[in-house]
């Protein structure tokens with residue numbers, strides 16, 4: 377008789393974004409005359425840039441010609457893409473990452489969800505609180521955690537590291553030493569970044585304790601300030617303790633095309649075993665690559681024109697972020713992020729809970745955001761707004777904030 381994986385039952389039923397969708401639908405149906413503006417979803421809105429579209433078209437044509445047709449992609453991804461990644465994302469920043477330490481995939485969410493497979497289920501994980509939910513959920517499914525505690529709104533057996541305005545949303549070292557440490561900077565949902573010396577301290581901590589850092593740099597392209605590392609490999613010793621996850625989703629609008637990559641330095645060892653070997657083995661059995669045409673599109677992201685075009689897209693979103701951040705501050709709100717990330721993390725006014733503020737904003741301003749508590753218990757009394765809307769809607773939303 378077949379048996380299910382009981383760990384899946386530990387995950388609470390209602391997913392944050394489906395609850396939001398239900399609430400918005402109910403409100404919209406009851407108030408059909410109201411124009412709802414969505415500043416809640418973490419998805420891009422700008423179309424794929426022209427030079428990337430050109431590369432896609434060319435690759436599609438190649439697939440229809442017997443001489444240039446491609447079948448299964450190489451396990452680690454095509455050389456042309458891994459070469460461009462190594463040059464532009466690492467060598468140009470002084471990081472000694474070679475092409476064969478880069479594993480191309482169909483996105484960072486998939487890699488975040490899958491990377492835990494190469495570690496023992498005995499490992500204790502540490503995550504920031506609040507945080508992108510994928511890290512914890514994938515470890516729950518794998519049986520690396522205890523049950524969900526309804527009162528604490530946390531899983532047992534997980535080390536949660538509070539990120540609050542008191543610590544500038546950068547976690548402190550936990551009292552119990554974790555085996556696996558998930559860090560994400562620039563952060564979703566808080567929009568905050570970590571300075572190089574602070575990240576170096578985490579690398580030193582991991583080296584001292586034999587922990588592995590899983591570093592999610594999906595928003596690296598949004599960094600605007602100096603002294604903020606774009607890659608964890610800018611820190612000394614990171615080659616021996618860190619895996620980095622990257623995505624083309626927020627950088628170049630690939631949320632629908634699907635492309636990302638994971639970096640595992642060859643010298644990174646746990647218990648004498650190179651993690652590179654384990655992940656390569658996984659790639660040999662589970663098809664985790666992006667299609668040829670998408671990898672060609674990824675290559676075009678690094679072309680001179682491609683880079684210009686995506687830089688302009690990011691600047692567009694960051695102009696929205698500035699409008700939101702400054703608009704909120706002018707109105708007396710306490711707001712964070714929005715300078716090195718497309719997220720603004722707002723402290724709810726008048727002691728409102730995250731969900732109270734969600735309802736208030738939906739009903740009074742017809743603006744949708746994301747309740748901070750959905751990202752973890754320390755997200756309570758916070759609220760996330762995103763810069764991925766159109767300029768017009770962002771301006772309109774801020775006018776409605778004024779009228780609140």
Ligand SMILES: *Cc1c(COP(=O)(O)O)cnc(C)c1O
Nearest residue numbers: 483484485508564594623625636
């Ligand atoms: C959006 C996002 C990703 C990217 O996921 P993809 O699967 O590549 O689209 C990864 N990490 C975080 C924190 C994100 O917000």
